[in-house]
Amino acid sequence: MLATATTFTIEGVRGREILVEVDVRSGLPAFNVVGLADTAVREARERVRAALLNSGLEFPLKRVTANLAPAYLRKTGAAFDLALAVALLAASGQLPPGALDGVAVCGELSLSGEIRPIRGAIAIAQGARERGYARLVVPVQDAPDAALVGGVEVIGVPSLQRLVALLTGRWTPEPAQPRALRPQPRADGPDLADVRGQPDAKRALEIAAAGGHSLLMVGPPGAGKTMLARRLPGLLPPPTFEEAVEIRNIHSVAGLTRLPDPGERPFRAPHHTVSAAGLVGGGSRPTPGEITLAHHGVLFLDELAEFARPTLEALRQPLEDGHVVVTRGQRTITFPARALLVAASNPCPCGSAGGVCRCGPVARRRYEQRLSGPLVDRIDLVCELAPPAPLALVDEAREESSAAVRERVLAARERQAARLRGTGLAVNAALDGPLTRHHVRLAAGAVRSLLDGHGRLGLSGRGHDRVLRIARTIADLEGSELVQAHHVDEALGYRLPPALSEAG
Amino acid sequence: MTAACCDDCLRRGHLLGLLAPRISGALARREAPAGLLALDDADLVAAVCASPQRRAEAEAFLDRFEPGAARAALAELGVEAVCRHAGAYPTGLLELADPPAALFVVGGPERLRALADAPAATIVGSRRGTPYGLEMAEALGRGLAAAGLTVVSGLALGVDAAAHRGACAAPAGGALAVVACGPEHCYPPANWAVYEAVLERGCVVSELPPRTPIFRWAFPARNRIMAALARITIVVEARDPSGSLITADFASQLGRDVAAVPGRAGAPHCAGSNALLRDGAHVILDAADVLDVLFEGSGPRPEPPPEPQLHDERLRRVFDAVDAVDTAPEIAELCGLSASEVRAALGRLEAMGLVRRGGAGQWTRKRT
Numbered sequence: 001m002l003a004t005a006t007t008f009t010i011e012g013v014r015g016r017e018i019l020v021e022v023d024v025r026s027g028l029p030a031f032n033v034v035g036l037a038d039t040a041v042r043e044a045r046e047r048v049r050a051a052l053l054n055s056g057l058e059f060p061l062k063r064v065t066a067n068l069a070p071a072y073l074r075k076t077g078a079a080f081d082l083a084l085a086v087a088l089l090a091a092s093g094q095l096p097p098g099a100l101d102g103v104a105v106c107g108e109l110s111l112s113g114e115i116r117p118i119r120g121a122i123a124i125a126q127g128a129r130e131r132g133y134a135r136l137v138v139p140v141q142d143a144p145d146a147a148l149v150g151g152v153e154v155i156g157v158p159s160l161q162r163l164v165a166l167l168t169g170r171w172t173p174e175p176a177q178p179r180a181l182r183p184q185p186r187a188d189g190p191d192l193a194d195v196r197g198q199p200d201a202k203r204a205l206e207i208a209a210a211g212g213h214s215l216l217m218v219g220p221p222g223a224g225k226t227m228l229a230r231r232l233p234g235l236l237p238p239p240t241f242e243e244a245v246e247i248r249n250i251h252s253v254a255g256l257t258r259l260p261d262p263g264e265r266p267f268r269a270p271h272h273t274v275s276a277a278g279l280v281g282g283g284s285r286p287t288p289g290e291i292t293l294a295h296h297g298v299l300f301l302d303e304l305a306e307f308a309r310p311t312l313e314a315l316r317q318p319l320e321d322g323h324v325v326v327t328r329g330q331r332t333i334t335f336p337a338r339a340l341l342v343a344a345s346n347p348c349p350c351g352s353a354g355g356v357c358r359c360g361p362v363a364r365r366r367y368e369q370r371l372s373g374p375l376v377d378r379i380d381l382v383c384e385l386a387p388p389a390p391l392a393l394v395d396e397a398r399e400e401s402s403a404a405v406r407e408r409v410l411a412a413r414e415r416q417a418a419r420l421r422g423t424g425l426a427v428n429a430a431l432d433g434p435l436t437r438h439h440v441r442l443a444a445g446a447v448r449s450l451l452d453g454h455g456r457l458g459l460s461g462r463g464h465d466r467v468l469r470i471a472r473t474i475a476d477l478e479g480s481e482l483v484q485a486h487h488v489d490e491a492l493g494y495r496l497p498p499a500l501s502e503a504g
Numbered sequence: 505m506t507a508a509c510c511d512d513c514l515r516r517g518h519l520l521g522l523l524a525p526r527i528s529g530a531l532a533r534r535e536a537p538a539g540l541l542a543l544d545d546a547d548l549v550a551a552v553c554a555s556p557q558r559r560a561e562a563e564a565f566l567d568r569f570e571p572g573a574a575r576a577a578l579a580e581l582g583v584e585a586v587c588r589h590a591g592a593y594p595t596g597l598l599e600l601a602d603p604p605a606a607l608f609v610v611g612g613p614e615r616l617r618a619l620a621d622a623p624a625a626t627i628v629g630s631r632r633g634t635p636y637g638l639e640m641a642e643a644l645g646r647g648l649a650a651a652g653l654t655v656v657s658g659l660a661l662g663v664d665a666a667a668h669r670g671a672c673a674a675p676a677g678g679a680l681a682v683v684a685c686g687p688e689h690c691y692p693p694a695n696w697a698v699y700e701a702v703l704e705r706g707c708v709v710s711e712l713p714p715r716t717p718i719f720r721w722a723f724p725a726r727n728r729i730m731a732a733l734a735r736i737t738i739v740v741e742a743r744d745p746s747g748s749l750i751t752a753d754f755a756s757q758l759g760r761d762v763a764a765v766p767g768r769a770g771a772p773h774c775a776g777s778n779a780l781l782r783d784g785a786h787v788i789l790d791a792a793d794v795l796d797v798l799f800e801g802s803g804p805r806p807e808p809p810p811e812p813q814l815h816d817e818r819l820r821r822v823f824d825a826v827d828a829v830d831t832a833p834e835i836a837e838l839c840g841l842s843a844s845e846v847r848a849a850l851g852r853l854e855a856m857g858l859v860r861r862g863g864a865g866q867w868t869r870k871r872t
Contacts, residue, residue: 197833198833199833199836199842199843200832200833200836200843200846200847201833202843203842203843203844203847204843218864218865347863347864347865347866348864359632361631361632361633361661361662362661362692362694364863364864365694367863368863368864371863382865383832383865384831384832384833384864384865385831385833386831386833386834386837449851449852449855452855452856453855456854456855456856456857457854457855474844486848487848488851489847489848489849489851489852489855490844490847490848490851491851492851492852492854492855493832493846493847493848493849493850493851493852493854494847494851495851497861497862497863497864497865498860498861499862499863500863
C-alpha cells in the first residue's frame with residue numbers, strides 16, 4: 001500500500017515542499033530511504049521505528065520503501081522524521097484514508113515518540129501557505145512562531161500519539177496563537193546616555209539612523225566606537241510586524257539559539273577574521289551570512305582595516321542590492337541583506353593620531369591604503385572620535401537618551417516616507433541618482449555651497465549625489481522641506497577623507 | 505660639449521662607490537679618522553681597507569681605471585659627472601673642507617649650472633612630518649621657488665618630499681635633490697613621483713656613482729652637500745637628535761644662515777627645530793621670511809597671501825581652531841560649538857579651499 005505525506009525543508013530562508021512517499025508491501029522485512037537523503041535523514045529509520053513502537057503503534061514487518069521527492073534535491077537534517085512516520089502509518093493502514101490531505105507535517109522525533117523543535121518554523125509556514133495547505137503540524141515549541149504567518153492553520157503537537165489522535169479526529173485542538181510581537185522598543189537596552197561626550201559621533205549616528213546612511217567611525221582605542229555602534233539599533237524605529245517576522249525567520253533558519261527580541265533590530269559584529277562566505281553567506285548547503293543576519297538591523301565591522309580585502313569586496317554588491325545571491329551547484333539562493341553598515345577604525349596602526357603617534361609615514365600610508373577600497377568608497381558618513389577625556393568620564397552632565405534621539409529620527413523618517421510614497425523606498429540613502437535630484441530641493445545658498453564643493457573638492461558625480469542625500473537627511477532632521485546651505489555644508493563636513501577615497 | 509669632469513675626479517668618484525661598504529665597516533669598527541672624505545685617494549684606501557687583500561683590490565682599481573669606459577657607462581644610465589674643476593660645479597661646495605671631487609648628475613650639467621647660479625635654500629625636516637609640517641614645507645618650497653630660488657632637499661619621505669612637491673608646483677624656480685645613493689634610482693621608492701617631478705625641472709645629484717646602494721654614513725655626507733649648496737638651511741619639524749639637525753650644524757659651520765619653522769612647545773616631533781630657534785635660528789613663518797633673511801628685505805618679495813575674510817563668526821572661530829587641534833571633536837570642544845555646527849563650518853571651509861583633511865580626520869589649514 002502506498003501513502004504520501006508532505007513536509008518542508010529550508011532552502012536559503014524559504015520553505016521548500018518535499019513529498020514523502022512510503023510503500024509497504026509483503027517481502028523480507030526491510031526499511032529503505034531513497035531520494036538523495038543524507039546520513040541524518042537515513043538515521044530517521046531507527047528513530048521512526050522506535051518512536052512508533054514506544055507510542056503503542058505498529059511497525060509493519062514488511063518491505064518498506066520511502067522516497068523523498070523531488071529526488072534531485074539533497075535532503076539534510078532530522079525534520080523529515082515526522083512526515084516519514086505519518087506516511088508509514090497511513091501506508092500500513094493505521095490512519096484513515098484521506099487523513100493526510102491538505103496537511104503538512106514537520107518535526108523531529110525522539111525515540112520515545114516526543115516531537116522535538118526544528119529550525120525555520122516561520123519559513124516552513126510561509127512555504128505551506130504558498131503551496132496552499134490548510135493545516136500545518138509543527139512541534140509545539142515552534143507553533144507560536146509558525147502562527148505568525150497567517151493564512152494557514154498551525155497546530156502545535158507534543159508527541160506522535162497526539163498527532164495520531166489529531167489525524168484520526170480523536171483530538172481537536174485550537175489552532176496555535178501567534179507569538180506576541182512587542183511593538184515598543186525595549187527600555188532596558190543599551191542607551192546613548194551611557195556614552196559620555198563624543199557629540200560628533202553621536203550626531204553622525206543620528207544622521208545615519210535617520211537616513212539609513214552607512215557610517216565609518218575613526219578614533220583611538222577606548223574612545224567608545226563599539227559602545228556607540230551598539231546603540232545604533234536602539235536609535236532606529238522599532239521594526240514593523242513584517243520586518244520582525246522576517247528578522248525572526250532568518251535567525252531561526254540560521255539555527256541561532258538566542259533569537260532577537262521581537263521589538264529589537266539585530267546587531268551583528270563579526271570578528272575581522274570572518275571569511276567571505278561567513279560574511280555574505282554560502283557553504284555547500286548555503287546558510288545565511290552575517291549581512292543576512294543583520295537584515296533590518298546593523299552590521300558592525302570593527303577594525304575595518306584588519307578585514308581581508310576579498311571579504312570586504314564580497315560585501316559591496318549585497319550592500320548596494322539589498323540581497324545576496326549565492327550559487328552552489330545547480331541551485332541559486334537569494335538571501336535578504338538590507339543592513340545598515342557601521343564600520344570603525346583606528347586613525348593609524350598605533351592607534352593614536354596627533355601628537356603622540358609613533359607610526360612612520362610609510363606605515364600610515366599603508367594603513368590608509370588598506371582602509372581604502374571600493375567598500376569604503378560606498379560609505380556615506382565619516383566621523384572622528386576624540387580620545388576619552390578623564391573629566392568627561394565622571395562628568396555628571398545629562399547626556400541625551402536614546403529615546404530622545406529616536407524621537408527625532410522617527411520624525412525625520414516620517415517625513416522621508418511621506419516624500420517617497422509610491423517609490424517603494426523608505427529612506428534617503430536608498431535614493432538613486434535621478435530620484436535624488438528629483439527629491440532634493442536646494443535653497444539658493446546651498447547651490448553655491450555645492451558648486452564650491454565641485455570646484456575645490458573635486459566631487460565626483462557619485463560624491464555629489466551622496467552629499468545631496470545626506471544634506472536631505474540633515475534637513476529632514478531639522479524639519480526643513482528645503483535643503484539649506486548649512487545642511488549641504490554639514491554633509492560636506494562628513495565626507496570621506498580624500499586619502500581614503502579611490503574615486504575622489 | 506666639453507668634458508665636465510676630469511679623469512682624476514671621475515676616478516675619485518668611482519673609488520667612493522667602490523669603497524662605500526669599506527667606509528661603512530671602518531666607521532662601525534671606529535677606525536675611521538675624522539675628515540675621512542678629505543683624504544686623498546691613497547690615504548683613503550689605506551684608512552678604510554683593513555685587510556691587505558681589500559687594499560690590493562682598491563689599488564688595482566685605481567691603477568686600471570678607464571675613464572672612457574666609465575663615461576660610456578654613465579651615459580648609458582643618463583648620468584653625467586661634474587667635477588670641482590668644471591664650470592657647472594656649484595661654487596658653494598668649494599667652501600667645504602671636503603668638497604666632493606665629482607657630482608653625479610641626472611638632468612644635465614647645464615641645468616645644474618643654472619640651479620647653482622640662482623640663490624638656493626635648503627629645506628629639511630622629519631620623515632614623519634605632521635600634516636601641519638608637511639603643509640608648511642610645501643608652502644615654503646612653492647613660495648621660494650616662485651621667487652626664483654633653487655629649492656634644495658634630500659628626497660626623503662615627509663618634509664623633504666613636501667618641499668620638493670611645492671617647488672615643482674611653483675611657476676618658476678628650480679628643484680634640486682641631493683641623494684645618498686646613486687642618483688639614477690629613487691630611494692625611497694615610494695617617492696618615485698617626486699623624483700620624476702624634480703627631474704621635470706631640476707636635477708638629482710649625488711656624490712656617489714650610479715648603482716651605489718644605501719649606506720648609513722652616506723646620509724650625513726649628503727647633508728653636508730645640501731648645507732653647502734644653499735645660502736640658508738630651513739628646518740621644518742625635526743626631532744632631537746635628527747639628520748636635519750646635522751644639516752643645520754653643517755650650515756652654521758659654513759657660516760650660512762640657519763632657520764626653523766616653529767612648532768608646538770614640548771612636542772617631541774619638533775623638539776629639534778624648536779631648539780634651533782632657541783639657539784638663535786631665524787624664525788620662518790612663510791616664504792617671505794626666508795627672502796627677508798637672504799636679501800635683508802630688499803629682494804623680490806611676493807605679496808603675502810591675504811588673511812581670508814571670514815564674515816561669519818562661527819566660520820572664523822572654527823578656522824582659528826584648526827591647527828591648534830586636530831580632529832572635529834577637539835575643534836568643537838575648543839570653540840564651544842555643537843558637533844553639527846563644527847561639521848558645517850569645516851565642510852564650508854574645505855569647500856572654500858581654506859582647510860583640508862587627512863586620512864585619519866586631522867584638519868589642517870591649507871597653505872598651498
